[in-house]
Amino acid sequence: MSDATPTPTATPERPQLPAQSPPVDPAETAVAGDKAASTGNRLSWWRGNGGEGAKRNLGLIGVLAALIAVGAITKPDLYGDPTWVWNNILAILQLASVVGVVTVGMTFVIIGGGIDLSVGAIVALAGVWCTTVATQSYGAGGMIFAAIAVGICVGLVNGVLISYGRLVPFIATLAMLVAARGLAASISNKQTQVSTSTFINDIAARKVLGIPILVYILGAVVLAGWVLLNRTTFGRRTIAVGGNPEAARLAGINVRRHTMLLYALSGLCCGIAAIMLTSQATSAQAAMANLYELDAIAAAIIGGTLLSGGRGTIIGSLLGVIIFATITNLFAINGLSIEAQNMVKGGIIVAAVLVQQFQFKSFTRLLARNRLTTNT
Amino acid sequence: MTQHSRDLSRRRLLFGGAAVGAATLLTACTSNETPAASTQTKAAGDGAGNNAPGKKVVIGFSAPAADHGWMGAIHANAKAQAAAYSDVELKEVDGGSNSEAQRSTLGTLIAQKPDIIVVLPHDGKEVNAVALQAMQAGIPIVNLDRAFPDALASRLVIKGDNYGMGVSAGHFIGKQLKDKGVANPVIGEIAGLEIPLTVERSAGFAAALATYGFKVSNRRSAEFTSDSGQREAAQLLQALPKIDAIWNHDDDQGIGVLAAINQAGRKEFFMVGGAGAKVAIDAIKADNTVLKATVTYNPSMASSAISLARLIAQGRGLGDLTELQVPKEVTLASETITKENASSYEKLGF
Numbered sequence: 233m234s235d236a237t238p239t240p241t242a243t244p245e246r247p248q249l250p251a252q253s254p255p256v257d258p259a260e261t262a263v264a265g266d267k268a269a270s271t272g273n274r275l276s277w278w279r280g281n282g283g284e285g286a287k288r289n290l291g292l293i294g295v296l297a298a299l300i301a302v303g304a305i306t307k308p309d310l311y312g313d314p315t316w317v318w319n320n321i322l323a324i325l326q327l328a329s330v331v332g333v334v335t336v337g338m339t340f341v342i343i344g345g346g347i348d349l350s351v352g353a354i355v356a357l358a359g360v361w362c363t364t365v366a367t368q369s370y371g372a373g374g375m376i377f378a379a380i381a382v383g384i385c386v387g388l389v390n391g392v393l394i395s396y397g398r399l400v401p402f403i404a405t406l407a408m409l410v411a412a413r414g415l416a417a418s419i420s421n422k423q424t425q426v427s428t429s430t431f432i433n434d435i436a437a438r439k440v441l442g443i444p445i446l447v448y449i450l451g452a453v454v455l456a457g458w459v460l461l462n463r464t465t466f467g468r469r470t471i472a473v474g475g476n477p478e479a480a481r482l483a484g485i486n487v488r489r490h491t492m493l494l495y496a497l498s499g500l501c502c503g504i505a506a507i508m509l510t511s512q513a514t515s516a517q518a519a520m521a522n523l524y525e526l527d528a529i530a531a532a533i534i535g536g537t538l539l540s541g542g543r544g545t546i547i548g549s550l551l552g553v554i555i556f557a558t559i560t561n562l563f564a565i566n567g568l569s570i571e572a573q574n575m576v577k578g579g580i581i582v583a584a585v586l587v588q589q590f591q592f593k594s595f596t597r598l599l600a601r602n603r604l605t606t607n608t
Numbered sequence: 609m610t611q612h613s614r615d616l617s618r619r620r621l622l623f624g625g626a627a628v629g630a631a632t633l634l635t636a637c638t639s640n641e642t643p644a645a646s647t648q649t650k651a652a653g654d655g656a657g658n659n660a661p662g663k664k665v666v667i668g669f670s671a672p673a674a675d676h677g678w679m680g681a682i683h684a685n686a687k688a689q690a691a692a693y694s695d696v697e698l699k700e701v702d703g704g705s706n707s708e709a710q711r712s713t714l715g716t717l718i719a720q721k722p723d724i725i726v727v728l729p730h731d732g733k734e735v736n737a738v739a740l741q742a743m744q745a746g747i748p749i750v751n752l753d754r755a756f757p758d759a760l761a762s763r764l765v766i767k768g769d770n771y772g773m774g775v776s777a778g779h780f781i782g783k784q785l786k787d788k789g790v791a792n793p794v795i796g797e798i799a800g801l802e803i804p805l806t807v808e809r810s811a812g813f814a815a816a817l818a819t820y821g822f823k824v825s826n827r828r829s830a831e832f833t834s835d836s837g838q839r840e841a842a843q844l845l846q847a848l849p850k851i852d853a854i855w856n857h858d859d860d861q862g863i864g865v866l867a868a869i870n871q872a873g874r875k876e877f878f879m880v881g882g883a884g885a886k887v888a889i890d891a892i893k894a895d896n897t898v899l900k901a902t903v904t905y906n907p908s909m910a911s912s913a914i915s916l917a918r919l920i921a922q923g924r925g926l927g928d929l930t931e932l933q934v935p936k937e938v939t940l941a942s943e944t945i946t947k948e949n950a951s952s953y954e955k956l957g958f
Contacts, residue, residue, distance in 0.1 A: 316849060323846045327839065366639035378637050381630050419638045423677050424834055424860050426887065437871045512871070513834040513864040519676075520835040564843035567826040570802070 285545040288536040291587070292551040299558045307565050320561065322444060326436075328557035329450040330355075330509045331527045332550060335535075336457040337501030338528040339549040343461070344494040345474035345541030346401040350390060351502050352524035353412035358382040358506035359516035360416040363425040372431035379510070380503035386412060387499015391492030409525070417518035424517040427510055435511035446508055453504060457546045470494065474541030530577070531556055534584035555580070658919060658927040661695045665921040667914060668717045669700045670710060671728035671752070676832070677860060677885065681907035681958035682728060682752075689911035696918050707734035714738045718745060723921040724763075726913045728752040736761050750917045753909060763920060765937045766913050768905045770805045771812035772942040773857075776903040777880045778816025780944050781853045784878065784900075786820055793822055793852035796844050796877075798837065798865055799829040800857045809857055809882070830861045837861030841868035851877040859885035859902060866897055874898075884945060886957030893950035901946045908956050909940055 304311040311317055334351050341348045361367065362379040370378075386408065393404040427433055435445050461467035472480040473490050481487045505524075510516045531552035537544030556577060563573040667690060674680035683700075690698035699722055701713040707730040715738060717725060725747055729735035732754045739749045739761040748763035749756075755765055785793045797813065800806045806829065817823055826847050828840035837856070845851070845868065856865045859881045869879070881888045881902035888902045916934050919925070925932045945953045 310849070313849075320846055323842060327842065361634070361637060364638055367637040370637075374637070378634060381634055385631070385634075422674055422680060424863060426863060433867070436867070509835050512867065513838045514867040515834040515863045517833055517835075517860075519831070519833045522831055522833065522836065561843060561846065564826070564828060564840075565847040567847065569827075570829050 285536060285543075285548060289545065289548050289551060292535065292548065292555065296551065296555055296558060299555065299562055303558075303562050303565065306562075310565060320565075322447065324554065324557045324561050325447045325450065326444050326512075327560060328553045329444075329446040330505045330512065330521075331524060331531065331556070332450045332553040333453045333501050333505040333508065334524055335528040335531045335549045335553050336453050336546060337498035338525075339457070339532045339535070339537055339544055339546055340461065340470055341401075341494050341498045342529070342532050342537050342539060343474045343541060343544040344470045344491060345477060346394065346491065346494065347405065347529070347539075348390065348495060348498045349402065349405040349525045350386070350408035350412055351498060351528055352521040353409045353416070354383055354386045354499055354502035355506045355509060355521035355524060356516070356518055357386060357412040357416040357419075358503045359510045359520055360420045360425060360518055362506065363427050363510055363516040364419060368428060372429045375427075375429060375432055375510075376507055379506045380500065383499040383501070383503025383506065384496050385499070387496040387502070388492065390499070391495030394495065395488040395491040413518055420516070420518050422518060424515050426515045432507065432511050433514045435508065436514075437511075446512070449504070449508060453501065454546060454550050461546055466490075466493075471542055474543075476542070527553075527556065530581050534581060552584075658915075658924065659693075661693075662918075662922040662924060664695050664697070665724065665918055666697045666699055666722040667917050667921065668720070668722035668725035668747075669698055669727075669914075670703045670714050670717065670725065671910075672703045672710065672730050673705050677958055678883065678905075678907050682910040685907055685910040686726065686914050689914040693918060695922075696914070698914070703728070703730070707731050710735055711738050714742075718742045718747060721745075722747065724748045724750060724917045726750040726752055726910075726917050728910075729754050729756070732756045748917075748920055750913050750920070752913045763936070764916060764934060766909055766916065766940070767938075768909060768940050769942050770808040770905070772939075773882055773903050773905055774809040774812025774814070774855075775816040776942040776944050777855045777882065778813045778819075780880055780901050780903070780946075781855060782817055782820035782822055785822065785852055790852055794825045794848050794850060795822060796848055796851050796854040797824045797827040798840055798844060798854065798856040798861070799827060800832045800861065802829050806857065813855060830858075830864075832858050832861050834861055834864035834867070837864030838868045838871075839864075841865040842872065845869065845872045845874055853877055854879045854898075855882070856880070857882045859883045859888035862888060862899070866891070866899060869898055884943075884953065884957060886954075889945060889950055889953055889957040892945060892947055893954070895947050901944055904940075904943045904945060904953075904956075906940065906943075906956055907958050912938070912940075 310320075334355065338348055338351060358379040361382045362375040367375055367378045390405055390408055393399045394401050397404070435449075438445050440448065461470065469480070469485050469490050472483065472485060473487050477487050505521075506516075509521060513520065532544065532549045533539060533552070534555065535545065535548030535550070535552035537549060559577060559580070560573060563570075563576075669686050671682055671686070672679060674683055687698060687700065690696045699717065699720065701717045703710045704713060710730055711734070714725075714727065714735070718738070718741065725742055727735065727739060727749055729739075729751075732751075736756045736758050739751070739756055740758060742749055743761060743763070749761060751762035751765045753767045755767060756762055781795065795817065797810065799810055810827070814824060826844055828844050830836035830840040837858075841856075841864065844854075851874070854877060856862045856879060860883070862881045862885075865879070869875070875898055877898060878900040879898045881899055882905065884902055884904035884906055888899060891897050891899045892902060916938070920934050923933075926934055929935070943953075
């Protein structure tokens with residue numbers, strides 16, 4: 233196998249493929265062949281420049297499959313029951329739903345070259361605001377309006393501070409993290425506010441066609457985020473602004489306004505998440521959604537979003553959130569401690585970033601160069 | 609062009625108007641007026657001669673700023689109990705948000721020379737020195753809940769019992785299951801934030817269960833918030849398809865735990881709470897959820913601390929005890945609230 237002569241890649245069909253494709257390493261062909269069908273076309277897709285995001289997502293699905301396999305091996309009695317397995321999938325998706333919605337907003341902000349550390353605080357503020365006695369007297373409609381309006385307003389404040397006040401996103405949203413939690417604590421008087429609205433509480437308790445409403449909301453937000461990022465000028469501008477703000481400005485994009493809108497979008501997602509979380513807990517308090525900013529950033533990063541901006545996918549972020557939820561679930565069903573769970577999560581974040589820095593193309597080039605040097 | 613820009617400004621005006629309107633509506637929504645919370649006091653006049661007015665005393669009080677329901681109840685109880693005595697004047701100083709702030713305000717309080725000071729420190733170790741100073745200056749210290757490491761730093765320690773909470777919960781669950789004749793029960797535990805007091809509670813729980821030959825099947829730790837309670841409970845329910853009993857350490861996070869149980873449609877087990885919050889006592893009394901009992905860690909200790917401080921300052925002993933002075937240490941028993949006695953505990957709920 234190893235002494236086989238290097239064969240040139242099958243004729244590239246994609247125009248963006250480099251003309252002088254590096255020679256294929258047969259051993260690597262076998263590995264790649266597991267994932268993609270070993271026809272020439274598929275292979276050249278795998279090795280080429282295109283579909284970078286899709287390749288990363290395939291990797292994430294592989295990780296997810298591995299996690300589920302670990303679950304099935306460690307708890308065969310539970311995984312033997314199809315009803316339980318289906319319920320467990322729903323439980324994982326429900327666990328992922330709130331952070332998932334926050335992560336969609338976060339993904340836009342990070343692709344746009346920013347960061348939003350205040351998302352957890354915004355969720356708490358919006359949750360507390362929509363469960364005050366006064367707001368609840370307006371009914372479920374009033375609560376939903378309040379949560380979303382608070383989310384957008386706080387996001388806009390972030391956006392204005394960053395784009396027009398020229399604050400570093402890290403500092404502006406860090407300040408907002410502290411301030412929004414403070415405001416939430418003062419509004420709630422540090423008490424847990426119970427939601428008495430059956431409509432709100434039913435969002436988390438009800439299922440439609442066997443699937444919880446929360447999962448539909450997550451699906452709708454992810455779909456909307458995907459369309460916005462991939463099929464609209466807004467999305468293209470986001471990538472342009474994050475990739476190179478100066479070039480984007482020269483190309484006629486109003487970079488400041490666009491940046492402001494990105495933070496407002498993140499705030500909107502937090503408002504939606506606040507309603508979902510309030511519904512799940514049937515209550516809200518200033519300390520809720522603790523460290524969601526880190527969960528969302530971590531999910532976006534392992535989903536392939538570049539922390540410096542300009543690259544990222546909504547589907548990748550969704551997979552990132554689902555992977556974290558699956559790990560939590562896996563540790564819970566095995567009765568392992570939260571400490572161990574957090575250590576594994578930390579390890580996965582580091583591994584994901586290492587993999588991100590690892591470039592498929594340069595790796596194959598490196599292999600080829602090594603072989604050349606050993607041959608001569 | 610002019611047409612266009614006028615349109616734009618009209619649109620902006622509309623947007624601006626809508627934004628201002630929304631903002632007004634929102635700010636109107638922050639009001640949170642609920643009926644005044646009831647406080648836990650012992651009415652003057654019941655019990656032995658301790659309540660007979662004595663010499664006038666000034667009691668200083670310092671506790672951390674209220675950051676959750678329990679601490680809020682501590683402040684409210686101290687104030688209400690002091691107001692119930694005609695011979696007590698309460699001087700409350702802001703305990704601030706950390707030990708340093710508390711040390712400085714305590715310093716000013718000592719300078720005012722009250723007859724006695726009740727202190728609930730942020731951290732016993734960090735406030736120890738100031739308490740020692742007060743004792744040396746001849747002002748007795750009543751140490752509430754979080755103990756000073758130095759025995760000389762206080763005249764009286766009155767505190768709750770975290771280990772005992774776990775023991776009470778363990779005995780309630782153990783006895784119920786034994787009576788039902790469950791051989792190998794599945795017992796779940798939803799702990800709080802992993803800090804020393806949570807570890808003590810869990811240790812007490814495990815020890816009490818062990819006397820019945822039972823053990824905890826699965827334990828998840830939440831963060832004392834309702835959303836974390838919901839999250840961890842949902843996972844615990846997923847891990848254990850059939851459960852006999854659950855102990856949840858904290859009634860505040862219990863709101864979320866009950867929500868998760870309700871969302872999963874599970875009701876084959878019973879649950880015991882912790883702390884003794886009003887929502888929990890109401891639910892136990894109504895008996896329409898899986899919550900059948902809660903074990904107390906009661907902020908009423910602030911009321912008792914004020915009462916005992918008054919007696920110490922007046923140089924009197926406890927009415928029913930033989931000793932002429934108040935004892936040096938009081939550890940509250942963790943009581944178990946069930947449907948049967950819920951009504952008598954209602955006034956202690958916070």
